[in-house]
Amino acid sequence: xxxxxxxxxxxxxxxxxxxxxxxxxxxxxxxxxxxxxxxxxxxxxxxxxxxxxxxxxxxxxxxxxxxxxxxxxxxxxxxxxxxxxxxxxxxxxxxxxxxxxxxxxxxxxxxxxxxxxxxxxxxxxxxxxxxxxxxxxxxxxxxxxxxxxxxxxxxxxxxxxxxxxxxxxxxxxxxxxxxxxxxxxxxxxxxxxxxxxxxxxxxxxxxxxxxxxxxxxxxxxxxxxxxxxxxxxxxxxxxxxxxxxxxxxxxxxxxxxxxxxxxxxxxxxxxxxxxxxxxxxxxxxxxxxxxxxxxxxxxxxxxxxxxxxxxxxxxxxxxxxxxxxxxxxxxxxxxxxxxxxxxxxxxxxxxxxxxxxxxxxxxxxxxxxxxxxxxxxxxxxxxxxxxxxxxxxxxxxxxxxxxxxxxxxxxx
Numbered sequence: 001x002x003x004x005x006x007x008x009x010x011x012x013x014x015x016x017x018x019x020x021x022x023x024x025x026x027x028x029x030x031x032x033x034x035x036x037x038x039x040x041x042x043x044x045x046x047x048x049x050x051x052x053x054x055x056x057x058x059x060x061x062x063x064x065x066x067x068x069x070x071x072x073x074x075x076x077x078x079x080x081x082x083x084x085x086x087x088x089x090x091x092x093x094x095x096x097x098x099x100x101x102x103x104x105x106x107x108x109x110x111x112x113x114x115x116x117x118x119x120x121x122x123x124x125x126x127x128x129x130x131x132x133x134x135x136x137x138x139x140x141x142x143x144x145x146x147x148x149x150x151x152x153x154x155x156x157x158x159x160x161x162x163x164x165x166x167x168x169x170x171x172x173x174x175x176x177x178x179x180x181x182x183x184x185x186x187x188x189x190x191x192x193x194x195x196x197x198x199x200x201x202x203x204x205x206x207x208x209x210x211x212x213x214x215x216x217x218x219x220x221x222x223x224x225x226x227x228x229x230x231x232x233x234x235x236x237x238x239x240x241x242x243x244x245x246x247x248x249x250x251x252x253x254x255x256x257x258x259x260x261x262x263x264x265x266x267x268x269x270x271x272x273x274x275x276x277x278x279x280x281x282x283x284x285x286x287x288x289x290x291x292x293x294x295x296x297x298x299x300x301x302x303x304x305x306x307x308x309x310x311x312x313x314x315x316x317x318x319x320x321x322x323x324x325x326x327x328x329x330x331x332x333x334x335x336x337x338x339x340x341x342x343x344x345x346x347x348x349x350x351x352x353x354x355x356x357x358x359x360x361x362x363x364x365x366x367x368x369x370x371x372x373x374x375x376x377x378x379x380x381x382x383x384x385x386x387x388x389x390x391x392x393x394x395x396x397x398x399x400x401x402x403x404x405x406x407x408x409x410x411x412x
Contacts, residue, residue, distance in 0.1 A: 013070040024077040029260035030056035138412035147198040161309040161316040176232040182247035184233030188385035196389035202411040214365025218401025221357040228387035238342030252381030260287040260326040263317040273340025287326030
């Protein structure tokens with residue numbers, strides 16, 4: 001039994017609460033660990049106290065109650081012990097062994113609480129699907145939902161990131177109307193251009209999970225990112241060196257502290273001119289809710305073609321201010337010099353899967369149910385819609401080739 005935390009020396013409750021909130025937010029932003037994988041990490045305080053466990057993709061499971069720490073308000077993504085677990089810990093080791101062998105003994109001791117034996121077998125932190133049987137049952141009961149889609153080949157630059165949002169696909173190309181700045185559009189599966197348009201929203205209290213994702217392409221693609229576009233903000237003028245107001249609309253998914261892990265990139269929608277220029281996001285709000293953050297000036301690619309993602313410094317995302325780990329919104333951007341031509345569209349997005357390519361016309365599939373980071377939840381937003389799924393691709397040549405992909409999901 002883990003005893004509640006009792007500090008040997010006085011401590012600041014507000015500092016402890018802030019640290020728990022910080023770790024819980026970071027844990028929620030980590031790649032998720034499926035409950036069945038039993039992956040967790042010890043969480044200790046500044047004096048070596050056992051505070052509980054870090055659950056990647058979920059938050060923090062405390063070894064004791066917030067109340068025992070002197071904290072009187074709930075903290076997002078922090079889980080306390082259930083009444084059932086507290087009751088089990090109240091018994092001796094001999095009695096706990098007897099629970100597994102003779103549930104009658106436990107029923108007698110807990111009769112006043114009216115708890116069923118089955119309740120006590122539940123995990124402290126339980127997702128909608130907690131084991132592989134849940135996947136089988138969900139799909140057997142009509143909650144499987146699979147989607148096949150394609151994107152026609154686009155012109156590309158070798159080893160540079162591109163978006164396929166404007167490619168001819170099974171669904172109409174992305175328009176995001178109205179997506180112009182200021183404001184832009186909070187996107188979802190219902191937004192024109194979403195490759196997830198064929199996926200259904202989960203019903204009732206169900207959650208939706210991505211089980212497998214695979215693709216093949218007519219030309220070699222070195223890597224592919226399955227991304228959930230959260231916000232699109234178009235008509236950012238690259239032929240200007242004055243501040244431009246973006247003021248992206250509010251997120252509907254991965255909001256607040258859950259925005260840790262949200263990335264920012266820019267897609268070329270009208271080819272850029274030949275004049276060298278640096279782009280600075282002069283004001284954005286980070287995942288902690290702190291505004292007036294600013295990126296470093298980052299070089300654009302002169303004469304970049306339509307579909308290229310900018311900047312190219314580190315990959316398909318804009319480097320943020322030091323220590324920032326996510327983006328909630330963008331307020332202003334500015335180019336150091338007018339490029340002569342060009343228009344960009346900003347995306348705040350969440351990467352869900354990275355898939356390595358093997359070669360042209362070779363099918364690559366990732367099964368998230370058996371890999372270390374576990375099932376990937378397809379988050380439903382405050383608009384009750386699944387996300388706008390699309391691919392960012394890193395081609396090996398001057399075209400992507402026709403891309404065909406397959407998603408397998410389950411709700412439960």
